[in-house]
Amino acid sequence: MNEVIKKRQPIYLDNHATTPTDPRVVEAMLPYFTEKFGNPHSGSHYYGWEAAEAVEVARAQVAAAIGAAPEEIYFTSGATEANNLALKGVTRFYRDKKNHIITCVSEHPCILDSALDLESEGTDFTYLTVGSDGLIDINDLKAAITEDTLLVSIMTVQNEIGTIQPMAEIGALCHEHKVYLHTDAAQALGKIPLDVKAMNIDLMSLTGHKAYGPMGCGALYVTNKPKARLKPLFSGGGQEKGIRPGTLPAPLCVGLGKACELAQAEVVQESEVLRGMRDGLLSALTDALSGLHINGGMDARVAGNLNISVENVNAESLMAALPDLAFSTGSACSSASAVSSYVLNAIGLPGELAESSLRIGLGRFTTAEEVDYAAMRLIEEINNIRENRQVLSGDAAE
């Protein structure tokens, strides 16, 4: 059986980097590339109306998945753009009144780099730290809020360690001080139920391709009550009420809408299945191997995520020994640089353990057979590397 699996494509265990597009999503999108190809902003004929109607259905599906109203949804090219728009848009609109933002050291690079841009424009930033569980301390947030604080931006689910911040509590504190709360929910959509009202969230960034939707389409939710205002990033033809000009990609919007509909309908049951597989994988590994460390807390963590460090095993070497498995070491978003993960650093992991870290992301299409095979191969190659290391260092005889 192993030979059969080995000859196939590698088993995909990197669902935090991207997810395959659900065939039901592809099916919903296809007509909008071909016979229903109209520009959704063409107001003068049937083709335009047909595409516009599909975009509005999609907008309502996105809104429903997070408990928002359709008028509060702005389509973007993904979460990077939504995060840039949220931070820069709100700050540039309000900075004459308030000009301090609070975020966190373990945010995605598009948040941290937007913060650097805004700092160079004169905005003050406070960066909260996280504990070994990956979560902020609500008292740190309380202490950081000042009269000048405009916005807090904290991600709902961390993309490397899968930890879930207590958004409702964070939001309640923000609202007590009349501060807007933005959250990057790229890794949360379809992983945990989302409700912007119950979670006290004023702005939320979403992306299709982390939730079985298409790449290149996302959305920013912006609350209407109380209305949060933004300056657009782009100049253009006034689409999306001028907040995000540019022709909407109707097929991608349809795909994002369908992905949101599926996420909303299936999130609870799907995470139960994933939790079972993830916990099974973890116990298979801990039963067979010593020297494993779980990175980040297990209590508040999305079901499909496992991030572990394997003592005395370099993660890059392990990955090279496992071409039949597709997982990642640290974040794919920073894989161009050789530095060890700043997120693992932030939770206090020593450099050596950070370099021994694996991120495994199970997803909707992962099967129990694949997880069993992955566990078997990980154990095999981790033991191999550790034995070779002993032989090389000459202490095998001791």
Ligand SMILES: *Cc1c(COP(=O)(O)O)cnc(C)c1O
């Ligand atoms: C993937 C990701 C992003 C970037 O989303 P894109 O749609 O690829 O631009 C932002 N934040 C988090 C947490 C992510 O995981």
